[in-house]
Amino acid sequence: MGTTIGTIARLFFRRPAQWGAAALLIAAVCCSSPSELTLKKDELLTCAATGAMDGRPGAVVVMDVRTGRIRAMVQEETAVGWAFPPGSLVKLVTAWKGIEEGSFGPETRFVCSGSALLSGIQYQCWYPPGHGDLDLVHAIAYSCNLYFLSLGDRIGPDSTYRALAELGFGKKTGINLPGEEAGRLDPPAEGLGRRYLIGDTDAVTATPVQVITYLSALVNGGSVWVPTVTDTAGEIAAFSPKLARRIDVSRAGPVIVKGMRDAASYGTATNAAVEGHEIMGKTGTGSLLGAPWATHAWFLGFAPAESPEIAVVVFLYRGMGGRDAAPVAREVFRAYFDEDGVP
Numbered sequence: 001m002g003t004t005i006g007t008i009a010r011l012f013f014r015r016p017a018q019w020g021a022a023a024l025l026i027a028a029v030c031c032s033s034p035s036e037l038t039l040k041k042d043e044l045l046t047c048a049a050t051g052a053m054d055g056r057p058g059a060v061v062v063m064d065v066r067t068g069r070i071r072a073m074v075q076e077e078t079a080v081g082w083a084f085p086p087g088s089l090v091k092l093v094t095a096w097k098g099i100e101e102g103s104f105g106p107e108t109r110f111v112c113s114g115s116a117l118l119s120g121i122q123y124q125c126w127y128p129p130g131h132g133d134l135d136l137v138h139a140i141a142y143s144c145n146l147y148f149l150s151l152g153d154r155i156g157p158d159s160t161y162r163a164l165a166e167l168g169f170g171k172k173t174g175i176n177l178p179g180e181e182a183g184r185l186d187p188p189a190e191g192l193g194r195r196y197l198i199g200d201t202d203a204v205t206a207t208p209v210q211v212i213t214y215l216s217a218l219v220n221g222g223s224v225w226v227p228t229v230t231d232t233a234g235e236i237a238a239f240s241p242k243l244a245r246r247i248d249v250s251r252a253g254p255v256i257v258k259g260m261r262d263a264a265s266y267g268t269a270t271n272a273a274v275e276g277h278e279i280m281g282k283t284g285t286g287s288l289l290g291a292p293w294a295t296h297a298w299f300l301g302f303a304p305a306e307s308p309e310i311a312v313v314v315f316l317y318r319g320m321g322g323r324d325a326a327p328v329a330r331e332v333f334r335a336y337f338d339e340d341g342v343p
């Protein structure tokens, strides 16, 4: 070993000085370029997501919320090619639109008693005893169905529909992969309007890539990025973010962030929490009309909570958001926070 280093050193010093310096510089850049370290981290995130899925059908996508660069994607065909009802994740869209429009605010309160009658229809909260008196942050944290039903009623099905359309639902994200599915966003019609109020409807379906792309805009300051896959260190080095559109989240963003932080600390998303770090999360459990017994599980999370860098979406064909999808995201967050000095 010593001989080898000595030989290389002698070779360098026999050449003109600038040659040696240039060669050392090239060697340093090639051996540990930032894009190579980033690629390594992306591989670790993919590995963590694959392990946590444990062969279950579904998908995991990890995206840099500051640029739209995809950092990991597990079960790509499902992630980009299949659309599902997003369930309670739509509550975030209702919260965003209502606050920005001034229809309600973080101080808006509602008493959840477990069930409620609205326009002659009896609705249930997922928590039968009822959540009691809630403000908006707590309603996000506990994902209270009746609170959001009342907010949805306040802004109306048309407004919820327009909010989803403004984010991009029903349209492809433009990700650089083949076979992208656009999902569905049907305008509220007679009979479907009620279902729009709680967003739990197959009038809205979305791929995991659409969910992570569009909903990240609610917490990243309002940027909807074009999600982009980079497979090599060279592609990472050459990558430049592409902005699809901007939305206004100046008033709603901080409230949604607080609600999702609370969800991970005491609400429905605690199964995604990582000790020693603050994250944000929102769970979702979606079902197709006519098959309420077979639920899809969703989890959408961001980290670090203080200033989000990555988003993680987990989708499972069968399961519950908090119980089944959130623990998958926890493993991805753990890998992200791993002390290796690479963000």
Ligand SMILES: [Zn+2]
Pocket: 112, 113, 114, 125, 126, 127, 130, 131, 132, 143, 144, 145, 146, 147
């Ligand atoms: Zn409730």
